[in-house]
Amino acid sequence: MPFDLRPQTLPGDGTQASADARAVAYWLLAVAGLVWAMVAIGGATRLTGSGLSIMEWAPLSGTLPPMSEAEWQRLYDLYRTIPQYALLNAGFGMEGFKEIFWLEWIHRFWGRLIGLAYAGGLAWFWLRGRIPAGFKPRLFGLLALGGLQGAVGWYMVASGFEADRTAVAPYRLVIHLGLALLIFSALVWTALGLLRPEGTATAEARPVRRMLKVAVWSLVAAMLAGGFVAGTRAGFSYNTFPLMDGQWVPDGYLLLDPWWRNMTANILAVQFNHRLLATIAAVMALGAVWAAKRRLPPGPARNAVYALGATVALQYALGVATLVHVVPVSLGTLHQATAVLVLAAALVALHGLRPAPARPAPTP
Incomplete structure (x- = not known):
C-alpha cells in the first residue's frame, strides 16, 4: 500500500x-x-x-x-x-x-x-x-x-x-x-x-533520501511562495502557461526598489517565483521516484515515494488549471487542499526512508 x-x-x-x-x-x-x-x-x-x-x-x-x-x-x-x-x-x-x-x-x-x-x-x-x-x-x-x-x-x-x-x-x-x-x-x-x-532503510536508500529531502524543502518553499501569490492576488494576472506575458522571464521582475521587495510585493515576481519553485519541486520529486525505482526494493518505502510523485504531479496540474482559468473558487480551494496532501505524502516518504538503527555485532 x-x-x-x-x-x-x-x-x-x-x-x-x-x-x-x-x-x-x-x-x-x-x-x-x-x-x-x-x-x-x-x-x-x-x-x-x-x-x-x-x-x-x-x-x-x-x-x-x-x-x-x-x-x-x-x-x-x-x-x-x-x-x-x-x-x-x-x-x-x-x-x-x-x-x-x-x-x-x-x-x-x-x-x-x-x-x-x-x-x-x-x-x-x-x-x-x-x-x-x-x-x-x-x-x-x-x-x-x-x-x-x-x-x-x-x-x-x-x-x-x-x-x-x-x-x-x-x-x-x-x-x-x-x-x-x-x-x-x-x-x-x-x-x-x-x-x-524504528527506521528500516538500508545504506542503498541514502541517495533516495537525500534527493527526497531536496524535493521536500523545495515543496515547502513553493507552498510558502504560494501564500504570497494568494496574499497579493497574483494568480489573477499573467494567466498563461508556461509563458508569462509571452516570455519565459517577463520584464519587470526587479521593478521595485529595494530589490528584495519584489519577492513579496511585485505581482509579476511573486507569481514567477511560485512557478519556478513548483517546477523545481516537481523535477526533484520525479528524480526521487526514479532513484527509488532503481535503488529501493518493492515495498512500503518505494510505494511512498511513488505516491509523493503522483501527488506532486496532480498538484502541478491543478496549479496550471487554476492559473489559466483565473482562479475560480473551486479550483483554488482544491489546489490549496492538495498542497497539504503533497505535504502528507512527503512526510510519509521521508519517515519510511529513515535509516535502520545500527545493531550490535553478535558475540561469537
Whole structure:
C-alpha cells in the first residue's frame, strides 16, 4: 500500500504500551485530518473575501452565531466601517453580508473544533496515563502551537482593517499558512513515530533520501511562495502557461526598489517565483521516484515515494488549471487542499526512508 500506516512489528508488540502508542497515533492523525480541512476552508474564505466579515476576536462568545436581528445588524454595521466594504462591497446589503459571514464563522468554528479535539484528547490520554514515555513535552508543545495559531489568525485578520486595505497583509497570511503547515507536519510526524518507531532503510536508500529531502524543502518553499501569490492576488494576472506575458522571464521582475521587495510585493515576481519553485519541486520529486525505482526494493518505502510523485504531479496540474482559468473558487480551494496532501505524502516518504538503527555485532 502507498501509505503504510500499519504498526511496526517490534519486540513487545501486543503490550499495553504498544496499544497506547497506536491509540495516540490514530488520535493525532484524526486531528491532522481536521487541520487539513481547516486549510481548505481557509482557502475558500480567502478566495471569497470572507475573512474580514467578523471584526471581533471573541474566542468564547464568538462560538455561537448571531441569534437576533439586532446582533446581525450590529455586526453588519461594524463591517461597514472598514475599507473592504467601502471599496468592494458597498451596498450589498444584509444578505450579501450573511453570505461572507457564514464562511468566516465556519472557519473560526472549525478552529475551535480542532482545539477541542486536541485539548480533550490530550487530557483524556494524560489522565489515564496512556501517553507513551517521552512524548508529553512534544504533545504539550503542539497544544501551545495551536493556541499561537489562533492568535496569529487574529493578527492576520486585523491587518485587513487598516486604511485603504481590502485584504489581509500578505506577510501575515504567509505566517498563518506556514504555522498551519508546521502544526500539520508535527502531528503527522509524531503519529508516524508512534506507529513505526524504528527506521528500516538500508545504506542503498541514502541517495533516495537525500534527493527526497531536496524535493521536500523545495515543496515547502513553493507552498510558502504560494501564500504570497494568494496574499497579493497574483494568480489573477499573467494567466498563461508556461509563458508569462509571452516570455519565459517577463520584464519587470526587479521593478521595485529595494530589490528584495519584489519577492513579496511585485505581482509579476511573486507569481514567477511560485512557478519556478513548483517546477523545481516537481523535477526533484520525479528524480526521487526514479532513484527509488532503481535503488529501493518493492515495498512500503518505494510505494511512498511513488505516491509523493503522483501527488506532486496532480498538484502541478491543478496549479496550471487554476492559473489559466483565473482562479475560480473551486479550483483554488482544491489546489490549496492538495498542497497539504503533497505535504502528507512527503512526510510519509521521508519517515519510511529513515535509516535502520545500527545493531550490535553478535558475540561469537
